[in-house]
Amino acid sequence: MDKLISLLKSQHVDYEVIEHRKPIHTAQEGADYFGIHIGQTAPTLLLKTDKGYYALVISGDYGRVDPVHLKELFHFQEIKLARPQEVEKVTGSTVGSVALINPDIPTFIDRELYRFDYVYGGTGVPQTTLKIRPKDIEKLNHTVGYIR
Known part of the structure; x- marks a missing residue:
């Protein structure tokens, strides 16, 4: 997480890292825990495609990710959630803790996140959450496209 904090500070990003004792496994658990x-x-999913790995940062109310829709949208031959x-x-992180910021991974962002001043997602470390502005997620990642 030191690398993440260093990047956030060097880019003068408004953020907060929140530690919590209770693990958060779902978007609903996160919403309930933070009262949001x-x-x-903003969970970060890792997609495995015929063109390599991509991160997908979605809004927690996105629903089920449809690989067929993403395949058509982004012109992949193959796409599935990474194991x-x-x-x-x-990513160096376990599922459920993947950081919102992964500058070395091409990233797709859900435009619906921009409805909010701040969103909450992974830091790469379990039981910590990053509160950050959606525009900074876009700025700090290698953003290559959008959904919705």
Whole structure:
């Protein structure tokens, strides 16, 4: 997480890292824990495609990710959610803790996150959450496209 904090500080980003004792496994659990709209939760998913790995930062109210829709939207031949072992290998984090900021991974962002001043997502470390502005997620990642 030191690398993440260093990047956030060097880019003068308005953020907060929140530590919590209770693990958060779902968007609904995050919304309940922080007392926020479920859409303000921002899970980061890792996609495995025929063109390599991509991160997908979605709003917690997105619903089920449809690989067929993403395949058509982004012109992939193959796309699926990465397996837990792949997530750990590529991001250095376990599923459910993947950081919102992964500058080395091409990233797609859900435009619905921009409804909110701040969103809440992973730091790469379990039981910590990053509160950050959606525009800073876009700025600090290698953003290559958008959904919705």
